[in-house]
Amino acid sequence: MDKLQQYLQHHAEQLDVDVPTPEVWQQIQQRMASPQKPVARIRRLPQVLRYAAAACVLGFAVVGAWHVWQTAQPSALAVNHHLVPGKAAPKPTVTTAEKTQTPPTPTPQLTETALAGVKKMAVTPRKQPAEPNAVTVLQSINQSFTQVINLQRARVNTMPLLAENPSYFADFKVAFAQMDNDEKVIKKEIAQAGTLTNDLLDRLITVYQQKLAMLKQLQNEINKTNSRYKQGRPTAENATTYFLNI
Amino acid sequence: MWIGTKIIARGFQPFTQLVLLIAAQHYLENAQHIPTALLHQAQMGDTSAMQLLYQQYSKAMFNICIRMTGNHADAEDVLQEAFVQAFTNLRQLNNVQAFGGWLKRIVVNACIKHSKKNVYWQEWEDETHEMLLANEEEAWWLQIDMALVHQQIKALPNGCRQVFNLFVLENYSHKDIAGLLGISEGTSKSQYHRAKQLLKQNIMQQLQHHG
Numbered sequence: 001m002d003k004l005q006q007y008l009q010h011h012a013e014q015l016d017v018d019v020p021t022p023e024v025w026q027q028i029q030q031r032m033a034s035p036q037k038p039v040a041r042i043r044r045l046p047q048v049l050r051y052a053a054a055a056c057v058l059g060f061a062v063v064g065a066w067h068v069w070q071t072a073q074p075s076a077l078a079v080n081h082h083l084v085p086g087k088a089a090p091k092p093t094v095t096t097a098e099k100t101q102t103p104p105t106p107t108p109q110l111t112e113t114a115l116a117g118v119k120k121m122a123v124t125p126r127k128q129p130a131e132p133n134a135v136t137v138l139q140s141i142n143q144s145f146t147q148v149i150n151l152q153r154a155r156v157n158t159m160p161l162l163a164e165n166p167s168y169f170a171d172f173k174v175a176f177a178q179m180d181n182d183e184k185v186i187k188k189e190i191a192q193a194g195t196l197t198n199d200l201l202d203r204l205i206t207v208y209q210q211k212l213a214m215l216k217q218l219q220n221e222i223n224k225t226n227s228r229y230k231q232g233r234p235t236a237e238n239a240t241t242y243f244l245n246i
Numbered sequence: 247m248w249i250g251t252k253i254i255a256r257g258f259q260p261f262t263q264l265v266l267l268i269a270a271q272h273y274l275e276n277a278q279h280i281p282t283a284l285l286h287q288a289q290m291g292d293t294s295a296m297q298l299l300y301q302q303y304s305k306a307m308f309n310i311c312i313r314m315t316g317n318h319a320d321a322e323d324v325l326q327e328a329f330v331q332a333f334t335n336l337r338q339l340n341n342v343q344a345f346g347g348w349l350k351r352i353v354v355n356a357c358i359k360h361s362k363k364n365v366y367w368q369e370w371e372d373e374t375h376e377m378l379l380a381n382e383e384e385a386w387w388l389q390i391d392m393a394l395v396h397q398q399i400k401a402l403p404n405g406c407r408q409v410f411n412l413f414v415l416e417n418y419s420h421k422d423i424a425g426l427l428g429i430s431e432g433t434s435k436s437q438y439h440r441a442k443q444l445l446k447q448n449i450m451q452q453l454q455h456h457g
Contacts, residue, residue: 031330
């Protein structure tokens with residue numbers, strides 16, 4: 001503490017020479033008189049309402065937890081395209097650079113039960129005794145598969161690409177677009193036929209399965225290139241990170 | 247019997263309140279200490295009790311505000327804001343004996359808020375101030391009238407005025423000032439040194455002009 005500070009603190013009361021005008025108190029009084037007490041209002045909430053609010057919050061929390069649990073379930077829909085009947089899936093072409101650097105990609109493993117689950121999901125509407133409208137069945141299948149595919153797409157899109165830029169995976173994107181086209185063609189044929197034949201349904205399911213298989217393959221490929229990159233460089237802090245938009 | 251006593255007590259309630267307020271006012275004139283009952287009444291929303299508290303503290307608080315803001319109008323605005331805030335949150339004050347310090351903190355915080363809104367801070371670190379502070383010159387302030395000092399503190403430029411007041415009169419450290427005003431510690435020290443120099447220079451000029 002310097003001397004000036006000491007001196008002024010010691011004589012602080014002598015510094016108080018100004019006086020506020022009486023209007024200040026009048027304005028304070030006016031403001032205090034105006035009814036603005038949100039805190040008091042909250043305190044007056046009935047006990048029942050508090051419990052109701054708590055129950056609502058708890059309900060939302062439970063629903064949220066259930067939703068998270070549902071989405072976090074290990075996807076049983078990883079489909080092996082080797083098990084798919086009918087024509088083989090158009091494998092996405094891989095760049096020459098990748099071919100020289102990486103061993104052949106191991107095909108994703110799939111249990112028979114998982115495939116049965118997928119098949120069942122798609123086939124169930126056909127077994128209904130009363131043949132429903134083709135559009136309804138189509139919507140149902142489309143909704144079920146699209147949900148799973150979108151989930152997988154979201155996973156792939158949020159994976160950081162440490163080793164390669166997105167153009168390295170462009171072939172996958174092209175293949176995916178091709179599958180989209182195939183899907184549209186089949187849907188158009190169903191619309192033209194006016195009914196959902198076994199052949200059309202099988203083709204549609206195959207396309208969906210191919211999509212899922214390709215997304216899984218892409219995910220594996222990204223994981224592989226990332227892990228290889230991390231092994232080469234212990235710290236990946238300075239690396240430029242890209243994300244796919246498939 | 248009990249009901250009768252209750253009715254009589256209720257009848258006397260305004261009278262007892264009046265007596266209490268008169269006693270409190272008398273007490274305030276003679277002492278710095280605030281009666282607990284008065285604060286409790288203010289906590290219950292009694293405007294008369296609030297007015298007494300205002301009368302007791304407004305002058306000191308207003309002078310803090312005017313030294314921080316530098317002008318009468320802004321000081322009154324800040325004072326009003328601070329008292330409204332204090333009276334609104336008076337129920338949160340558990341230790342009524344600490345009312346003075348609590349109110350002062352509210353006022354100083356309101357002043358800091360006002361300063362942050364209205365003062366453009368330029369980072370300015372002068373390395374020489376440490377040396378100059380170490381070689382403190384003679385105590386030029388000893389014979390100066392405190393009213394003149396007060397006037398010249400108000401006339402200090404924005405920025406250094408706030409730092410000077412917070413450091414010298416409110417006893418904040420440079421580190422605290424830096425945190426509160428969002429400036430560096432070095433800037434706070436430099437502004438304080440600048441304020442000191444300007445204060446001396448202006449007071450000396452005033453003394454020369456007025457003999």
